[in-house]
Amino acid sequence: MASYTPTVSIDDPATTTGANGGGSPPSWVGDGDDFNSPPFNARLRRARLGLFVGVVGIVMIFVSFTSAYIVRQGLPTFDSRTNSLVHDWVPVPLPRLLLVNTCVLLISSFTIALARRQAARNAALTQVASIPGVSIRGDEKISWLALTVVLGLTFLVGQGMAWRELAAGGFYISATPSSSFVYLLTGMHGAHLLGGVVALLIAGLASLLHRPAQSQLILLDVTGWYWHFMAVLWVYILILLEFVH
Amino acid sequence: MAGGTGGGETIMATREFAAHEAHAHAAPQGFIRKWVFSLDHKVIGLQYYFLALTAVFVGMFLSLLMRIHLIWPNIHLPLLGDIKPETYLTLVTMHGTIMVFFVLTTAPQGGFGNYFLPIQIGAADMAFPVLNMLSFWVTALAFIVMLGAFFVTGGAPLHGWTGYPPLSAVPTAGPGEGAGADLWIISIALFCIGALMSALNFITTTLDMRTKGMSMMRMPLTCWAWFITAILGLLAFGVLFSAGILLLLDRNAGTSFYVPLTVFSGQVVAHKGGSPLLWQHLFWFFGHPEVYIAILPAMGLCSQLVSVFSRKPIFGYKAMVYAMLSIGLLGFMVWGHHMFMSGMSPYSAFAFSIMTMAIGVPSAIKTFNWLGTLWGGRIRLASPMLFAIGFVSLFVSGGISGPFLAQPTLDIPLHDTAFVTGHFHLIMGVASIFGIFAATYYWFPKMFGRMMNESLARLHFWFTFVGTYCIFMPMHYAGMAGQPRRYSQFTELHYLEKLIPLNTFITFAAFVTIAAQCFFVFNLFWSMKYGKKASDNPWEATTLEWTTATPPPHDNFGGRAPTVYNGPYEYSVPGAPRDYVMQSDPTTVAAH
Numbered sequence: 001m002a003s004y005t006p007t008v009s010i011d012d013p014a015t016t017t018g019a020n021g022g023g024s025p026p027s028w029v030g031d032g033d034d035f036n037s038p039p040f041n042a043r044l045r046r047a048r049l050g051l052f053v054g055v056v057g058i059v060m061i062f063v064s065f066t067s068a069y070i071v072r073q074g075l076p077t078f079d080s081r082t083n084s085l086v087h088d089w090v091p092v093p094l095p096r097l098l099l100v101n102t103c104v105l106l107i108s109s110f111t112i113a114l115a116r117r118q119a120a121r122n123a124a125l126t127q128v129a130s131i132p133g134v135s136i137r138g139d140e141k142i143s144w145l146a147l148t149v150v151l152g153l154t155f156l157v158g159q160g161m162a163w164r165e166l167a168a169g170g171f172y173i174s175a176t177p178s179s180s181f182v183y184l185l186t187g188m189h190g191a192h193l194l195g196g197v198v199a200l201l202i203a204g205l206a207s208l209l210h211r212p213a214q215s216q217l218i219l220l221d222v223t224g225w226y227w228h229f230m231a232v233l234w235v236y237i238l239i240l241l242e243f244v245h
Numbered sequence: 246m247a248g249g250t251g252g253g254e255t256i257m258a259t260r261e262f263a264a265h266e267a268h269a270h271a272a273p274q275g276f277i278r279k280w281v282f283s284l285d286h287k288v289i290g291l292q293y294y295f296l297a298l299t300a301v302f303v304g305m306f307l308s309l310l311m312r313i314h315l316i317w318p319n320i321h322l323p324l325l326g327d328i329k330p331e332t333y334l335t336l337v338t339m340h341g342t343i344m345v346f347f348v349l350t351t352a353p354q355g356g357f358g359n360y361f362l363p364i365q366i367g368a369a370d371m372a373f374p375v376l377n378m379l380s381f382w383v384t385a386l387a388f389i390v391m392l393g394a395f396f397v398t399g400g401a402p403l404h405g406w407t408g409y410p411p412l413s414a415v416p417t418a419g420p421g422e423g424a425g426a427d428l429w430i431i432s433i434a435l436f437c438i439g440a441l442m443s444a445l446n447f448i449t450t451t452l453d454m455r456t457k458g459m460s461m462m463r464m465p466l467t468c469w470a471w472f473i474t475a476i477l478g479l480l481a482f483g484v485l486f487s488a489g490i491l492l493l494l495d496r497n498a499g500t501s502f503y504v505p506l507t508v509f510s511g512q513v514v515a516h517k518g519g520s521p522l523l524w525q526h527l528f529w530f531f532g533h534p535e536v537y538i539a540i541l542p543a544m545g546l547c548s549q550l551v552s553v554f555s556r557k558p559i560f561g562y563k564a565m566v567y568a569m570l571s572i573g574l575l576g577f578m579v580w581g582h583h584m585f586m587s588g589m590s591p592y593s594a595f596a597f598s599i600m601t602m603a604i605g606v607p608s609a610i611k612t613f614n615w616l617g618t619l620w621g622g623r624i625r626l627a628s629p630m631l632f633a634i635g636f637v638s639l640f641v642s643g644g645i646s647g648p649f650l651a652q653p654t655l656d657i658p659l660h661d662t663a664f665v666t667g668h669f670h671l672i673m674g675v676a677s678i679f680g681i682f683a684a685t686y687y688w689f690p691k692m693f694g695r696m697m698n699e700s701l702a703r704l705h706f707w708f709t710f711v712g713t714y715c716i717f718m719p720m721h722y723a724g725m726a727g728q729p730r731r732y733s734q735f736t737e738l739h740y741l742e743k744l745i746p747l748n749t750f751i752t753f754a755a756f757v758t759i760a761a762q763c764f765f766v767f768n769l770f771w772s773m774k775y776g777k778k779a780s781d782n783p784w785e786a787t788t789l790e791w792t793t794a795t796p797p798p799h800d801n802f803g804g805r806a807p808t809v810y811n812g813p814y815e816y817s818v819p820g821a822p823r824d825y826v827m828q829s830d831p832t833t834v835a836a837h
Contacts, residue, residue: 042453046372050449053479057441060483064527068491068502071526077518078506088518174499177518184494 040214044221051222055229058192062233065188066240069181073245090176091245094238095165101158102238105193108151109231112200115144116217116224119203123213145204145220148227152197159190185237193230199223272799282382284374285799289381290360291692296385297352297681300343303392305759307340312752316745318734331420333733334403338421339395341406342429345535346436347388349677353542354478355384355443357684358471360692362447364790365465367456367807369800372449376442383439391432394425402426405731407528408433410503410521414495415514427496430489437486440478447475456789458809462566463828465788465813466559469566470545473573474538480577481534488527495519525587529580536673537576540640541569543680544611547633547640549813550683551615553786554630555622556824558814560614568607568614575604585653586660594653601651608644612637623817627784628702632683635710636676642714643671646721661731664724667717675713682709685769690783694795695776698768705764712758719747787827788813 038046076085128134163183166172171179200223206216273279283289313320314328314336321327328336363371371377394401402421404413408429416423451472455464464472491502495516503524504516552559559565581589581597589597615637624630646668650656659665682705689697723744728735735741735748782791789809793802807829815826 046449046453049453050373050376050445053445053448054441057445057479057483060480061487064484064487064530068487068523068527071523072502072520075518075520080506173494174501177501180494180500180502184491184500188490 040218043214044218047218047222048225051225055226058229058233061188062185062237065181065185069185069240070244072177072181088177089245090178092166092171092176092178092182092241093169094182094242095162097158097162097165098238101155101162102234104151104155104158105231105234108148108155109228111144111151112148112220112224112227115148116220118144119213119217119220123217126213143204145200149197149200149204152193152200152227156190156194156197159186162186182241185241189230189234189237192233196223196227196230199226282378284370284378286359286363286371286374286377287692287797287801289377290356290358292381293351293355293359293384294357296381296388297348297356300347300351300388301678304340304344304348305762307336307343309755309759311336311340312755314733315735316749316752318736328733330733331403332400334405334419334731335401335421337731338403338405338429339391339401342391342433343388344674345406345539346433347384347391349539349673350436350440350478350535351384352681353546353677353684354447354471354474354538355381357467357546357681357688358447358474358542359443361688361790362450362468362471363454364793364797364801365468365788366451366454366459367789367802367809368450368454369802369806371446372454373446377446380439380443380446383435383442387432387435387439390428390435394421394428394432397424397428399423399425402429407532408492408524409528410492410495410519410524411505411507411509411514413524414492414504414516414519415507415509416496417512417514418509427493430493430496434486434489434493437482437489440482441486444475444478444482447471448479451475456806456809459828462563463809463812465545466548466562466565466569467542467545469569470541470543470548473569474541477534477538477541477573477576481531481538484527485531488524488531491527492524522584522587525584526580529583530577532583533580534573534576536669537572539673539677540680541572543636543677543683544569544640546680546684546687547615547636548611548618549788550629550633550687551618551637552814552816553784554625554627554633555619556625556816557618557622558812558816560617560620561610562812562814564610565614568610571607572604575600575607579604582651582656585656591653598651598653602648605644605648608640612641627686628697628699628706629683629687629784631703631706631710632679632686635706636679636683638710639671639676639679639713642718643668643673643676647672659724661729662724663720663728663730666730667720667724670717670720671713675717679709682706682765685765687784688790689769689772689776690779691790691795691797693773693776694779695772695774696779696783697772697776701764701768705761705768708761708764709758712754712761715754716751716758719751723747723751785823785825787811787815787825789828792827792829 073089077088078084079086079088163186166179166182171182173180173183199219203216203219203223206213206219273283273285279285280288283292310322310325310328311333313322314333319327359371359377363369399420399422402408402413402425403419404422404426412418412422413426413430416426451464451468455461491500494500495503499515501516501519503521504514504519505521506517507514548559548565579597579601581593582601585594585597619634646664650659650665650668686697686702689695726741726744728741728744728748736745779795781793781795784791789807790797792807808831809828810831811826811828813828815821815828817824818826
C-alpha cells in the first residue's frame with residue numbers, strides 16, 4: 001500500500017479543508033459538534049456568503065437595465081410626420097423630493113447598523129441573563145430596528161409621492177422613453193427594498209416567535225448588508241438618472 | 246462592525262441553539278413535510294426530476310404533433326382536430342420553451358445537482374434548505390402557469406421560445422399573443438426567480454459546505470460542473486428576468502422599450518421608438534449561457550462515468566476544470582452570433598465569430614480528454630457508460646456544426662433553416678438528455694436502492710441513439726437544401742418537394758424513438774419496486790455518495806461528517822488492494 005501516487009491531489013487533509021478554502025478547518029469538524037448543527041459563526045459566514053452571491057444576481061438585473069438605458073438614449077426614432085430619424089430622448093426633471101428620500105435611506109443605513117449592534121448585544125446578554133441570580137437591566141431606549149423599518153417605509157412612501165409628482169408634470173410611465181426608465185429603475189429598487197423591510201419585520205418578530213436570539217442576529221446581519229447595498233444601489237440609480245444623458 | 250462584535254458572537258453556541266438546530270434537521274414524519282414541502286435536498290432533487298419527466302413528455306408530445314403536421318398538413322387528428330398554421334407556431338413555441346426551461350435546465354441541475362452535490366462534497370444538506378424548497382415550488386408554479394397558457398382565450402403564444410418583439414410585445418399581433426403571451430412571460434419570470442435562488446444555493450453550498458479534506462481540486466467533476474452551471478445561472482437569469490419585465494411593461498403599461506413604430510394589420514400600434522434589437526441582446530445574453538447551463542452538467546457527469554467505467558483516472562482533471570471554466574466565460578461573450586441576421590456591424594460580427602470559434606478549443610480539450618480516458622481502459626459497457634459514450638458522440642457530431650454557424654458568411658444562408666434545428670437539437674437537446682439518462686441509470690441504485698433492468702436499458706440506448714441520429718442528421722441536409730424552420734407547411738412549395746421523403750423518414754424515426762422511451766419509463770417505475778437489490782457501491786466508484794447507505798439517510802452520512810483523503814478518480818491504483826481507492830479511504834495517506 002505504500003507505492004502508489006494519487007493522481008489529483010496529495011494534500012494532507014489536516015492542512016487543507018474545503019470550507020475555508022485552505023484556511024483553518026471548519027469549526028464544526030472535529031470539535032465535538034454534531035454534524036447537523038454548525039455553530040453560530042459557521043451559520044453567519046454561510047448566510048453572508050449566500051447574501052453576497054444573491055447580490056451579484058440582483059446586480060445583473062440592474063446592469064441589464066443600465067445597458068438598456070444607455071443604448072436607448074443614443075437610438076434614433078423614426079418620425080412618420082417628417083419621414084426621418086429623430087432623437088426623442090427628453091431628460092426627465094427629477095423631483096427635489098428624491099433628495100429628501102436619499103437622505104432618509106442613507107440615515108436608515110446607519111440605524112440598521114445600530115440595530116445590528118443592539119441585537120448582537122442582546123444576544124450576548126441573553127446568555128448571561130439565563131444564569132440564575134443574574135439580571136440585566138434593559139437600558140436601551142430606542143429600538144433601532146423599528147426605526148429602520150419606519151425609515152424604510154418612509155422612503156418607499158416618498159418614492160410613491162415622487163411618482164405622483166412626476167405624473168402630475170406629464171411624465172407618466174409611457175409618456176417618454178426617459179420617463180419609462182425612471183419608473184422602471186425606481187420601481188425595481190423599491191420592490192427590492194420592500195423585500196428588505198419584510199426581512200426586518202421577520203427579524204423584529206423573532207422574539208415574539210420564540211426564535212433563538214442568534215437566528216435573529218444572523219437575519220439582521222445579512223439584512224443589514226443587503227440594506228447597505230440597497231442604499232448604494234439607490235445612489236447609483238440617482239446618479240444614472242440625473243447625470244447620464 | 247463584524248470584527249467589533251465577533252468576540253461576543255463566538256460564545257454563543259448554546260444548548261438552546263443546538264437543540265433548535267437538531268430539531269430542524271430531524272427527519273420529518275408527516276407525508277406533507279416529508280414528500281411535498283420537504284426541506285431535504287434529496288426529496289427536492291427527486292421533485293425536480295419528476296417535474297422534468299412530466300415536462301419532457303408534454304414537450305415530446307408537442308414535437309410529435311409538429312412532425313405529423315409537417316408531413317400530413319391536412320390530417321384530421323382525433324380529439325385535436327386540424328392543426329392550423331398558427332397552432333403549429335404554438336406547438337413550436339411551447340415545445341421549445343418547455344424543453345429548454347423545464348427539462349434541460351431543471352433535470353440535470355435541479356434534479357441530480359440537488360440530490361448529489363451535497364452528498365458528493367460530504368455535506369448534510371444544501372446551505373439554505375428553505376430557499377431550496379422555495380426554488381422548487383416557484384419552478385413548479387412556473388410550469389403550471391406555462392401550461393395554463395394553453396387554456397386561456399386565444400391559446401398559447403406563437404412567438405417562439407425566443408419571444409422576439411414586436412410579435413411578443415403587441416397583444417393584437419396574433420391569436421395567442423393576448424393572455425397566453427402574458428402567462429408565458431410571467432412563467433419565464435417565475436422560472437428566473439427559482440433559478441436564481443437555486444444558483445445562490447448551489448454556489449454557497451459548494452464554497453462553504455465541503456467536508457474536511459474536500460478541497461476544490463478534489464471535487465468530482467460533476468460538482469465542478471454544477472458549480473460552474475450555477476455561476477452561469479446567477480449571471481444569466483437576472484438578465485432574462487429584466488428582459489421579461491421590460492416586455493411585460495411594453496405589453497401592459499404602454500411603454501416602448503422594444504416596440505418601434507409598427508403597423509399591424511393596417512393599424513398603427515400605440516408605441517414608437519423602441520428597439521426590437523434590445524430584446525435580442527438581452528435575451529441572447531441569457532440565451533447563449535443557457536446552452537451551457539443545459540450541457541455542462543452532462544459534461545461533468547460524462548467525465549465521471551467515463552472514468553468510473555474505464556477504471557482509469559480521468560485524463561487531465563485540471564484541464565477538464567479549466568476547460569469548463571473557460572467555456573463558461575466564453576459563453577458570455579458570444580451572444581451576438583445569434584444575431585448575424587439582425588443587422589450588425591461586420592466588425593462586431595467578426596469579433597463574435599472569433600469568440601464563438603474559440604469555444605471549440607476547450608470543447609476539443611474535453612473531447613480529447615474523454616477519449617484519452619477511454620484509451621487503454623478496462624471498459625465496462627454498463628448502461629450508464631453506453632449513454633456517456635453516446636453523449637461524447639452526440640457532443641462531437643452536434644458540436645462540429647457550431648463552427649459552421651459561427652461564421653457570418655455561412656450563417657446567413659443557413660440561418661432559420663432546418664440546419665440550425667438539427668444542430669442545436671443534437672448538441673443542446675439530445676446530448677443533454679443523454680446526460681440525464683446516463684445519470685438516471687448511474688444513480689438509480691443510490692436513489693432507490695435497486696438496480697434498473699440492464700436489458701431494457703440496452704434496448705432503450707440503441708433505439709434512442711440510432712433514432713435521434715436518424716431524426717436530426719437528415720435535418721442538416723434539409724436545411725442546406727433550403728428548408729426553413731418554423732414553416733407550418735412546406736409540402737406545397739415546389740422547390741422543397743424533393744425533401745418530402747426525407748421529412749417522412751424523420752417523422753417515422755421520431756415515432757420509433759418516442760415509442761422506445763416506453764422502455765425507459767417502464768424500467769424506471771418497474772425497477773423502483775421489482776429491481777434487483779443494489780449494494781452500497783454497485784459500480785465500484787470512489788466518490789462519497791457510494792460510501793453511505795442506499796438510499797442515503799436523512800442527513801446523508803448518519804450524523805458523522807466524512808473526511809476526504811484522495812482525489813475523486815483513483816482507479817487502477819498500483820499497489821492498492823482493490824482497483825479503486827475511495828475518496829474517504831485514509832490508508833492512502835500513509836504513502837505520503
